Amino acid sequence: MSLASPRVVNIKDLRRLARARLPDAVFDYLDGAADDELTLKDSVKCFQEVLFKPRFAVATPACDLGVTVLGEKLSVPYMLGPIGYSRLMHPRGELAASAAAGRHGTAYILSTLSGHPMEDVKAQSKGPTFFQLYLAGGRKAAEGGLARAKAAGFKGLFVTIDTPVGGNRERDARNGMKALMGTNPFAKIPYLPNLLAHPRWLAAFIGDGMVRPFPNVVIPGSGPLAAIDVASALESAQVSWTDLKWIRELWDGPIVMKGVMTADDAKRSVDHGAQGIVVSTHAGRQLDSVAGSLRVLPGILEAVGSQIDVIFDGGIRRGADVVKAMAMGAKAVLLGRGYAYGMAAAGDAGIERALEIFEADIVRTLKLLGCSSISQLDPSYIALRPGFRVD
Numbered sequence: 001m002s003l004a005s006p007r008v009v010n011i012k013d014l015r016r017l018a019r020a021r022l023p024d025a026v027f028d029y030l031d032g033a034a035d036d037e038l039t040l041k042d043s044v045k046c047f048q049e050v051l052f053k054p055r056f057a058v059a060t061p062a063c064d065l066g067v068t069v070l071g072e073k074l075s076v077p078y079m080l081g082p083i084g085y086s087r088l089m090h091p092r093g094e095l096a097a098s099a100a101a102g103r104h105g106t107a108y109i110l111s112t113l114s115g116h117p118m119e120d121v122k123a124q125s126k127g128p129t130f131f132q133l134y135l136a137g138g139r140k141a142a143e144g145g146l147a148r149a150k151a152a153g154f155k156g157l158f159v160t161i162d163t164p165v166g167g168n169r170e171r172d173a174r175n176g177m178k179a180l181m182g183t184n185p186f187a188k189i190p191y192l193p194n195l196l197a198h199p200r201w202l203a204a205f206i207g208d209g210m211v212r213p214f215p216n217v218v219i220p221g222s223g224p225l226a227a228i229d230v231a232s233a234l235e236s237a238q239v240s241w242t243d244l245k246w247i248r249e250l251w252d253g254p255i256v257m258k259g260v261m262t263a264d265d266a267k268r269s270v271d272h273g274a275q276g277i278v279v280s281t282h283a284g285r286q287l288d289s290v291a292g293s294l295r296v297l298p299g300i301l302e303a304v305g306s307q308i309d310v311i312f313d314g315g316i317r318r319g320a321d322v323v324k325a326m327a328m329g330a331k332a333v334l335l336g337r338g339y340a341y342g343m344a345a346a347g348d349a350g351i352e353r354a355l356e357i358f359e360a361d362i363v364r365t366l367k368l369l370g371c372s373s374i375s376q377l378d379p380s381y382i383a384l385r386p387g388f389r390v391d
């Protein structure tokens with residue numbers, strides 16, 4: 001299957017291919033969000049309320065896309081964010097994402113809820129690799145996971161704080177995600193026709209050994225956490241600020257709080273010794289009706305931007321979106337669905353195409369803006385429509 005232009009011109013094209021390849025349960029898990037998906041819609045829409053202010057007749061011979069974030073020099077301003085259950089989308093899942101990040105000189109953040117052992121994922125890339133921590137499986141499982149991550153050479157931790165419970169993802173409920181991930185074969189029967197209607201995905205899934213336990217959540221005495229749907233996995237995974245002290249005792253590298261949406265939580269992250277935060281709505285999959293994360297970015301940057309690295313994610317589907325967040329002052333951004341649609345469409349080749357598209361888009365956008373490097377962007381290159389900000 002060719003992923004070249006004109007078949008795949010943008011990320012929407014990869015989304016279309018992912019939808020064709022995946023059964024509804026997996027596509028909707030990737031594409032969907034919580035409740036009425038208001039936050040998801042706003043996350044994409046809010047980019048339309050940021051307008052560029054170009055400077056023409058400026059020479060921009062070679063656009064440097066490099067950034068330094070969390071002490072790491074990256075060749076591009078985007079990292080590949082944690083996507084749980086990537087192996088369900090494609091057998092290579094997390095391995096493909098890690099390898100692509102390494103090839104592009106950037107970082108990969110591996111989800112706790114991943115399908116491949118963290119050591120194998122790390123081995124795919126010479127670039128920096130981070131571990132995203134959920135307390136799924138309890139503290140003892142997390143202790144083991146952190147010790148393994150340290151031994152394997154993970155550079156830092158992203159502690160996700162926006163999942164006191166799983167969000168109400170209605171598409172997952174309708175598609176029988178719980179039954180499909182569970183052990184009762186009879187409960188799966190209503191959903192089988194849709195799986196059978198996607199033979200390419202099904203053959204790959206069966207060839208990969210089907211539903212597997214989580215290799216990076218090992219509960220002492222009982223082994224790897226059995227495969228369960230995301231809502232069940234997050235049921236007992238709440239992290240509190242007091243847990244952070246305990247995490248700090250186990251982890252001496254950089255810690256990043258993921259899911260910060262207010263200046264208060266950003267300041268609290270600084271007070272608790274975090275090196276960075278990710279301004280994020282968790283792809284609109286947790287609390288619905290929070291603003292698209294770009295709207296809170298200016299206020300959070302004003303509060304803590306001079307003290308820690310402020311990373312942004314949510315709704316990035318084009319290189320121009322990356323440029324807008326960087327012009328506001330983000331140190332770097334995370335891609336979520338932006339690369340995961342490619343992974344779900346075609347594994348390694350799909351992620352490669354997504355990253356090619358982002359890189360070409362960013363270079364073109366910078367040249368059109370009259371800005372010769374990503375590090376020279378600042379708020380003077382953009383204007384915010386009235387009412388854009390949420391503080």
Ligand SMILES: Cc1cc2nc3c(=O)[nH]c(=O)nc-3n(C[C@H](O)[C@H](O)[C@H](O)COP(=O)(O)O)c2cc1C
Pocket residue numbers: 029030031043081082083084085111112113132160258280281282283284313314315316334335336337338
């Ligand atoms: C299918 C899917 C799975 C995700 N899994 C995780 C996860 O395991 N841990 C986490 O911290 N964030 C997770 N996220 C959130 C992403 O890391 C990131 O914050 C989000 O996807 C960014 O929004 P975007 O998809 O609109 O770009 C997930 C998002 C999606 C779409």
